[in-house]
Amino acid sequence: MSATTRFAINGAKGRMGQAVGRVLDETGQTVSARFEQGDMFDLTRSDVVIDFSTPEASLALCEACASEGLSRPRPIVQVIGSTGFTPEQQDRLALYADEVVMIQSGNFSLGVNLMIGLLKQASARLNAKDWDIEVLEGHHKRKVDAPSGTALMLGEATAYGRGVNLKDVKVAARDGIIGARKDGDIGFSVIRGGGIVGEHSVLFASEDEIITFSHSARDRTLFARGAVQAAQWGRKQKPGIYDMQDVLGF
Ligand SMILES: NC(=O)C1=CN([C@@H]2O[C@H](COP(=O)(O)OP(=O)(O)OC[C@H]3O[C@@H](n4cnc5c(N)ncnc54)[C@H](OP(=O)(O)O)[C@@H]3O)[C@@H](O)[C@H]2O)C=CC1
Numbered sequence: 001m002s003a004t005t006r007f008a009i010n011g012a013k014g015r016m017g018q019a020v021g022r023v024l025d026e027t028g029q030t031v032s033a034r035f036e037q038g039d040m041f042d043l044t045r046s047d048v049v050i051d052f053s054t055p056e057a058s059l060a061l062c063e064a065c066a067s068e069g070l071s072r073p074r075p076i077v078q079v080i081g082s083t084g085f086t087p088e089q090q091d092r093l094a095l096y097a098d099e100v101v102m103i104q105s106g107n108f109s110l111g112v113n114l115m116i117g118l119l120k121q122a123s124a125r126l127n128a129k130d131w132d133i134e135v136l137e138g139h140h141k142r143k144v145d146a147p148s149g150t151a152l153m154l155g156e157a158t159a160y161g162r163g164v165n166l167k168d169v170k171v172a173a174r175d176g177i178i179g180a181r182k183d184g185d186i187g188f189s190v191i192r193g194g195g196i197v198g199e200h201s202v203l204f205a206s207e208d209e210i211i212t213f214s215h216s217a218r219d220r221t222l223f224a225r226g227a228v229q230a231a232q233w234g235r236k237q238k239p240g241i242y243d244m245q246d247v248l249g250f
């Protein structure tokens with residue numbers, strides 16, 4: 001393992017790619033490559049790649065990481081921040097789990113990852129008959145996927161606490177005469193506007209009281225710092241798919 005980690009950035013000109021570049025510059029790290037749409041993924045001079053792009057671009061990059069890793073004593077680390085993977089794309093990513101150290105999360109902030117544990121506890125204790133769960137999220141107007149990766153992780157955490165599969169109880173759109181809410185549903189509401197960095201709330205609503213867990217991201221540098229932390233942690237790991245909970249030890 002080389003003493004200094006050499007960082008490549010995928011989606012380097014994007015909002016997150018630029019934020020990652022700034023964090024790496026500020027902390028005196030070596031940026032070994034910057035990839036954009038249409039570039040070949042030349043990873044010969046890189047140990048890790050921080051990737052905030054699109055699901056298809058992340059998949060193509062993962063294939064390149066796996067292939068480059070074959071000629072190395074240590075696997076390449078890919079930190080995957082892209083969101084909006086379909087279940088089929090997620091399955092394709094898993095095919096590289098024996099060759100690449102992948103750290104994938106819809107949100108690399110400490111706060112959201114702490115909230116996931118709290119939501120698992122709360123949803124295990126608040127029964128589905130009396131407590132309705134609603135996930136609310138807001139983002140900038142250029143975001144292309146909905147609900148956000150974070151909202152889906154928060155919804156997954158509450159479904160886990162209740163011992164159900166999110167896909168069986170998820171309600172992501174309401175419009176018109178849709179009938180009364182079903183006990184056990186987990187609802188999602190989405191706001192898109194202006195420059196909102198990332199707002200997430202999870203409500204547990206009973207007839208008499210409402211408990212709200214919320215997180216507000218003020219600057220996307222937050223996610224970039226978490227991704228760099230994840231990359232450094234990943235250098236000591238075996239190939240596999242990890243998440244930010246693993247990095248933080250939550
Ligand atoms: N996990 C987390 O903590 C966070 C995740 N995100 C997620 O990260 C992703 C990127 O967000 P954001 O930076 O705001 O989006 P941007 O659109 O600003 O950036 C995405 C970048 O990826 C580039 N890109 C597209 N296709 C490819 C490709 N095939 N190969 C290489 N690069 C490509 C885009 O280029 P072009 O403009 O030419 O299309 C663009 O520069 C989103 O999925 C978002 O949800 C965002 C913030 C935090």
Ligand SMILES: O=C(O)C1=N[C@H](C(=O)O)C[C@H](O)C1
Pocket residue numbers: 083106107139140143147148149150151197198199217
């Ligand atoms: O696209 C964004 O900007 C963000 N995307 C992530 C998500 O989908 O949850 C994380 C963050 O909220 C910002």
